[in-house]
Amino acid sequence: MSAELEEIHEECGIFGVWGDPDASRLTYFGLHALQHRGQEGAGIVSNDHGHLISHRGLGLLTQVFHDESQIERLKGEAAIGHVRYATAGSSSFDNIQPFTFRFHDGDMSLCHNGNLTNCPSLRRKLENEGAIFRSNSDTEVLMHLIRRSPRSTLLDRLCDALNTVHGGFAYLLLTEHEMIGALDPNGFRPLTLGRMKNGAYVLSSETCALDVVGAERVRDIQPGEIVVVDNDGYRIVQYAPHTQLSICSMEFIYFARPDSDIYGVNVHSARKRMGSRLALESAVEADMVIGVPNSSLSAAAGYAEISGLPNEMGLVKNQYVARTFIQPTQELREQGVRMKLSAVRSVVSGKRVVVIDDSIVRGTTSRHIVQLLKEAGAAEVHMRISSPPLKYPCFYGIDISTTKELIAAKKSVEEIREFIGADSLAFLSLDGLVESIGLQGDAPYGGLCVAYFNGDYPTALDDYEADFLASLPSEDCERLAHFAECNSEYVGNEFHSSIVSHHARRALRVDS
Structure with missing residues (x-):
């Protein structure tokens, strides 16, 4: 077995700039600092007076952008970019992000870090309603949900879509008038806002990329937040009614660069x-x-x-x-x-x-x-x-x-x-x-997701749940059910309700 099969991989890194005449070049350097988060594909989309220009490809960033002209073509004062490791969707060109969509009311680009736990069921529902997908990545689902929302503004439609998808996600969207970042209600993936000396704003998966482009950290995007950046500055919108920090503990253990700070750590x-x-x-x-x-x-x-x-x-x-x-x-x-x-x-x-x-x-x-x-x-x-x-x-x-x-x-x-x-x-x-990482706050496990170690998932597992529960050994199922019943501070966790019910059904079958 090769060494590569032993390694753990995170899905991707995202980076965006708003308000700098060299936005695409800055995005390239930001992505270069995030290359450790994904090596299978890379892409950048720039905003040239409302027209979105894209360049994407398979491989490392330096392989995708191997000619100066490829950056020079991406004109404009705003850009978003993505480096990808495939966990949802295959390693094909169709899945390389950012995705760009041409609509009658304006172009829009989208990229994503994370994984949606209810993607298969959402996709089936959308396809049954006539939606056509050009990739098999879960990222595209969000755009279909945005366009199908009956709300009148993009921000309202985005809020609808974000409250429909479940799982871990950090999104970047680029339109003619704004750059938008969004984080899931548990903050599984990191996302940070920075500002450059010339007033341009930057959004990045990790703070190490802010340092590379000379930006100072403004704030971490919190669980359930949307940040909208435009020519007037930035504003924060809370879209999720219930949030609980559960940042992936593997960010601290393995994924993130040692020179990055996550929620102040x-x-x-x-x-x-x-x-x-x-x-x-x-x-x-x-x-x-x-x-x-x-x-x-x-x-x-x-x-x-x-x-x-x-x-x-x-x-x-x-x-x-x-x-x-x-x-x-x-x-x-x-x-x-x-x-x-x-x-x-x-x-x-x-x-x-x-x-x-x-x-x-x-x-x-x-x-x-x-x-x-x-x-x-x-x-x-x-x-x-x-x-x-x-x-x-x-x-x-x-x-x-x-x-x-x-x-x-x-x-x-x-x-x-x-x-x-x-x-x-x-x-x-x-x-x-938990104590070594030392995040501040009163969230379970100090604000970390530690499910890989103890099986205590902070959310429902949606489309993955039935297969996962069926695969659990009886002793694990019993232990997790007992834990869920005895810990009142976790009331409201849908996974706990599922494990208790599943254990009861399994015990009933054994007794009968």
């Missing part, structure tokens, strides 16, 4: 605190700490600091392996980690090594890392994971769609340790994760 600092807490929870006698590059280096620094062990570079990442078009041999494909990671023999030989990684998905990469280090002469390899075990799928925009993909759903910690060949294995506790 720096990602590097949060990861370092995770490593520190991990050292307190699962200390081990060793000679050094090494982090798996790149997203685990911050946690490794925290672990080393608390444990008093030296933080060494025992693994080196080949930053360019994903850029090659030459196919590896079958032997290299089966040992794909060797193309991405190399052990530093002179550092680890004869040493007891603590390896810090951010997560274990299927276990194949961890097994190869342990093998690499032991082949390089490491006397002991102790794996420490700066997140809890991944046991449940995500339905809000991460490509972990089934429990069967996750080793922790099938094996105990000791069984995973045996599978990967480590001398010891420990994960960060759920409380340790």
